[in-house]
Amino acid sequence: MTEQIVKPARGLVGTARLPGDKSISHRLAILGALAEGATTLENYSTGDDCRRTLDCLAALGVSLKVTDDDRAGRRVRLEGCGLGGLQAPAGELEAGNSGSTLRMLAGVLAAHPFESVLAGDTSLNQRPMRRVMEPLRQMGATLTARDGEYPPLRIRGGPLQPIEYALPVASAQVKTAILLAGLHAPGATIVEEPLRTRDHTEIALEQFGASLERERRRITVYGRPRLRGKTFHIPNDLSAAAFLLVAALLLPESNLVLPAVGLNPTRTALLDFLAGQGAGIKILDVEEAEGELRGDLHVRGGARLKGGSIEGSLTVALIDELPVLAVLGTQSEEGLRLRDAAELRVKESDRLGALAENLRRL
Secondary structure (H helix, E strand, C coil): CCCCCCCCCCCCEEECCCCECHHHHHHHHHHHHHCECEEEEEEECCCHHHHHHHHHHHHCCCEEEEEEECCCEEEEEEECCCCCCCCCCCCCEECCCCHHHHHHHHHHHCCCCCEEEEECCCCHHHCCCHHHHHHHHHHCCEEEEECCCEEEEEEECCCCCCCEEECCCCCHHHHHHHHHHHCCCCCEEEEECCCCCCCHHHHHHHHHCCEEEEECCEEEEECCCCCECCEEECCECHHHHHHHHHHHHHCCCCEEEEEEEECCCCCCHHHHHHHHCCCEEEEEEEEEECCEEEEEEEEECCCCCCCEEECCHHHHHCCCCHHHHHHHHCCCCCCEEECCCHHHHHCCCCHHHHHHHHHHHC
16 A cells, blocks of 8 residues: 655745636637637646537537647637537537536527537536526527436527526526527527626627627627637636635745736636735736736735635625635634535535535544
8 A cells, every 4th residue: 555644834835837717718619619710729728627618519510629738738729610500419418527518508509400419427417407498498499308407408409589588596607508599599689697707708709709788787699790710818717726825825834826817807706805814915917818817826825814704796706716715714713604605516516515524524
């Protein structure tokens, strides 16, 4: 038996290498497939979820090439098929554990005149999909699922009609599915959110040339635009950075730089929350590229963190970071209370249950 001894660290020091943003990678790959001409994605996420999106697009007839570089990261080049130009797949489209892949592609496939099946792994196939199925049905697509709401999803697409849809629960993925379907429908498709969610889809649509209007939590996309491929430089993933960021804050001698991290205002609630906790974080060298902000995070450990409560709209904004923030809460002065986080129970696993169990073990 191999034995490993892990000794306590006093700090994280240096510059960390981070993956490209997962949320942005999914969206740019899908829109690149729907555009005309070539799209190049620099620093595409190396995670399995985003690879699943590429695999599904390839199965739908998209020509793409993936190259990896030790310094520059992953580059993806796609030759777009244009709106409505995807081909019927030979078999099931395997989304693996990626709910993003399944939900977003459902919006695209709803508009294509062939039958397709989107399937997941054992975990994803236990996650309800009624929220994304209902608006796509209203637009004119036929969707069926196991027990009425669980993957695999069988989709028979065709001509769609625009709708005005109020999301019952804030979800950037469902919003994206409707907007992607709306690209293929004549006229205006409108989505209204109960709470503001990340707006990477809206930014990407504008960058590709779609006609879009945004008014607070109301988004309108006008159908049948001519999307044009281009080159994107994807920022590093703030959600992935959260783990190193929190670890650095908890270790007193930390002096860590997290470079070129995405600073989209709909994603920086984590940084705002930590600043309010008294964390030692500086944001340097902020710039914008292809509509998305990025900058370097300089993190120093040793600060006394306050703790407190996360609830309501803040829970929505921090949904992916709540588990690691719970760990931070165990070392804060007041502890941390998490409320309104039921969405975590229907992710790829019951994150709330797993979080509570593992914290008890510690």
